Amino acid sequence: xxxxxxxxxxxxxxxxxxxxxxxxxxxxxxxxxxxxxxxxxxxxxxxxxxxxxxxxxxxxxxxxxxxxxxxxxxxxxxxxxxxxxxxxxxxxxxxxxxxxxxxxxxxxxxxxxxxxxxxxxxxxxxxxxxxxxxxxxx
Amino acid sequence: xxxxxxxxxxxxxxxxxxxxxxxxxxxxxxxxxxxxxxxxxxxxxxxxxxxxxxxxxxxxxxxxxxxxxxxxxxxxxxxxxxxxxxxxxxxx
Numbered sequence: 001x002x003x004x005x006x007x008x009x010x011x012x013x014x015x016x017x018x019x020x021x022x023x024x025x026x027x028x029x030x031x032x033x034x035x036x037x038x039x040x041x042x043x044x045x046x047x048x049x050x051x052x053x054x055x056x057x058x059x060x061x062x063x064x065x066x067x068x069x070x071x072x073x074x075x076x077x078x079x080x081x082x083x084x085x086x087x088x089x090x091x092x093x094x095x096x097x098x099x100x101x102x103x104x105x106x107x108x109x110x111x112x113x114x115x116x117x118x119x120x121x122x123x124x125x126x127x128x129x130x131x132x133x134x135x136x137x138x
Numbered sequence: 139x140x141x142x143x144x145x146x147x148x149x150x151x152x153x154x155x156x157x158x159x160x161x162x163x164x165x166x167x168x169x170x171x172x173x174x175x176x177x178x179x180x181x182x183x184x185x186x187x188x189x190x191x192x193x194x195x196x197x198x199x200x201x202x203x204x205x206x207x208x209x210x211x212x213x214x215x216x217x218x219x220x221x222x223x224x225x226x227x228x229x230x
Contacts, residue, residue: 015154020151038182038213041151045184049152096222100195108185108221115220 003029006066011052011082019044030134031068036137040074043116046047046109047078047087047131055082055129078131085129086122092094141172149182158190170201178209185215195226206230 007022009015020041027037042067051063061082068075087110094111095104114120119134144167150158167173173194191207198205206228210218218224 018154020149020153035213041182042184042217045151046223048182049186094218094221097225100192100199100226103192103226105185105192108188112185112217112220 001071003069004067006064008062008064009048009052011056011061011063013049013050013052016045016048020049022065022067026067026069026074030137032137036135038071039116040135043133044078045090046112047133050087050091050109051078051082051129052057055085056078057083058138064108066113072136074135074137076133078133079130081127082129084124086124087131088120088122139168139171141174142167142183143174143176145178146180147177148179149226150180150187151182151184152186155184155186155190158187162194167197167201167203169201169203171198171201173203174197174208175203175205176208177211180211180214184215184223188217188221188223191223192226204228 005022005025007018009018022035023040026032026040041086048063048065055063061080064079066077068077091110092104092107094107096111104133113133117133118136121132123130123132141158144161146158148154187218207230210229215224218227
């Protein structure tokens with residue numbers, strides 16, 4: 001079986017509610033395990049939050065999230081028309097070892113995305129940032 | 139001095155961060171304060187949620203107090219483990 005769906009949100013954190021409805025629908029359609037859904041929520045929230053907060057410094061913009069699901073894989077495509085930004089190379093490196101007093105928290109979002117997804121790729125295409133994230137489910 | 143317990147119910151995602159942040163801002167952390175965050179019913183945490191926990195930890199320890207995180211659920215604990223936050227906090 002296969003399943004496709006796409007959502008479009010504006011660059012406001014309150015719009016993330018649509019992400020959680022989206023993953024809930026995925027869970028129901030594909031009978032995903034609770035830990036898979038938890039980790040999808042986390043990695044997709046981190047990816048979308050970065051775009052919401054930083055892609056459109058001059059005003060309103062839109063963000064599209066699509067999924068192409070097969071029996072083995074979920075391919076997520078996150079697309080925006082904001083300033084060019086490759087999170088895989090330009091985000092600060094996450095600090096996961098320093099003691100609390102010295103710890104910088106930047107870069108944690110992209111770190112989590114890399115940890116929780118099986119493959120993450122970035123492409124700048126025309127005016128768009130495209131982040132493709134693949135999760136194996138079998 | 140009585141310990142302070144903060145009880146978090148549901149997901150600590152971007153939609154719910156402000157509620158916690160407001161509550162934390164209203165706390166009067168005193169010298170030597172003991173604070174418990176009860177996570178029995180916290181179903182989720184994002185990195186911005188971790189950031190609030192870290193800021194609390196810094197604030198409380200700088201005042202010679204102690205912060206304890208109580209009863210983290212396994213999937214949430216996994217986020218603390220992955221990000222190295224497990225080494226910073228006290229759990230029970």
